[in-house]
Amino acid sequence: MEIVFYISGAVAIAATLMMLTRLNAVHALLYLIVSLLAVAIVFYTLGAPFAAALEVIIYAGAIMVLFVFVVMLLNLGRAAIRTEKALLSRASWIGPSILVVILAAEFVYMLDRNPAKAPPVIIGPAEVGLSLFGPYVVGVELASMLLLGGLVGAYHLGWRPRGRRQN
Amino acid sequence: MPSFLIRDSLVLAGILFALGMAGVLVRRNVVFVLMSIEVMLNAAGLAFISAGARWRQADGQVVFLFILAMAGAEVAVGLALVLALYHQNQSVDADAASRMKG
Numbered sequence: 181m182e183i184v185f186y187i188s189g190a191v192a193i194a195a196t197l198m199m200l201t202r203l204n205a206v207h208a209l210l211y212l213i214v215s216l217l218a219v220a221i222v223f224y225t226l227g228a229p230f231a232a233a234l235e236v237i238i239y240a241g242a243i244m245v246l247f248v249f250v251v252m253l254l255n256l257g258r259a260a261i262r263t264e265k266a267l268l269s270r271a272s273w274i275g276p277s278i279l280v281v282i283l284a285a286e287f288v289y290m291l292d293r294n295p296a297k298a299p300p301v302i303i304g305p306a307e308v309g310l311s312l313f314g315p316y317v318v319g320v321e322l323a324s325m326l327l328l329g330g331l332v333g334a335y336h337l338g339w340r341p342r343g344r345r346q347n
Numbered sequence: 348m349p350s351f352l353i354r355d356s357l358v359l360a361g362i363l364f365a366l367g368m369a370g371v372l373v374r375r376n377v378v379f380v381l382m383s384i385e386v387m388l389n390a391a392g393l394a395f396i397s398a399g400a401r402w403r404q405a406d407g408q409v410v411f412l413f414i415l416a417m418a419g420a421e422v423a424v425g426l427a428l429v430l431a432l433y434h435q436n437q438s439v440d441a442d443a444a445s446r447m448k449g
Binding site: 185196208212227231235239251307311326334 | 352355356359362363366367369370373374376378379381382383385386389392393396397399400403404405406407408409411412413415416417418419420421422423424426427428429430431433434439
């Protein structure tokens, strides 16, 4: 189990480093998604499978899709076509692919039903839910208010008066 | 839970946080700054989860859920700000927003 942790941590650090040094925002997004997936495996090795699933679904899924939408919105027209062409070149996807193959190999390794490969202490969704809606229920309410505030704020920032719509 | 795993996961969280902070300080593209902030939030969540695993409590994962919700709201507002900045300046350079006159 420790070896899985160390390989995932190394992949996370490498992917984050590559993300910071990319010039193309889409390439950086690919590396950031790989970094989040690696951190999800680290969560699993620490005995937090629920947090690992949420990391994949919400962070690497929902939030990164928002980023991809905005990056695609930012360069419209001919630049977008050039970006699409550049995405098909080998240099842009070979790096994230290698890192993801390492993570997939770890995943297959952990699927083996060997008790030595399971995390020592697992804190599952049931305990997290009991704690979340028990002592932390005020935090849940505050998070809902925060999300509502974020929704209204994003709508307000994205709203433009009808007469001034020139872009 | 072996203690060296907890220590090393905290070290990993620290490294990821430092990398994110370096990205915020070095990059001038606002989209990259937002992505680096995501890395920093993720590193904070990793620190909470490793502490929760150390004490065998669910509280670490609960705090991670709160970080997740906060990151969602932050990304929605931040990306809306990026789009507004781009419409105003035709650029996503953070230096282009140094003058805040509407």
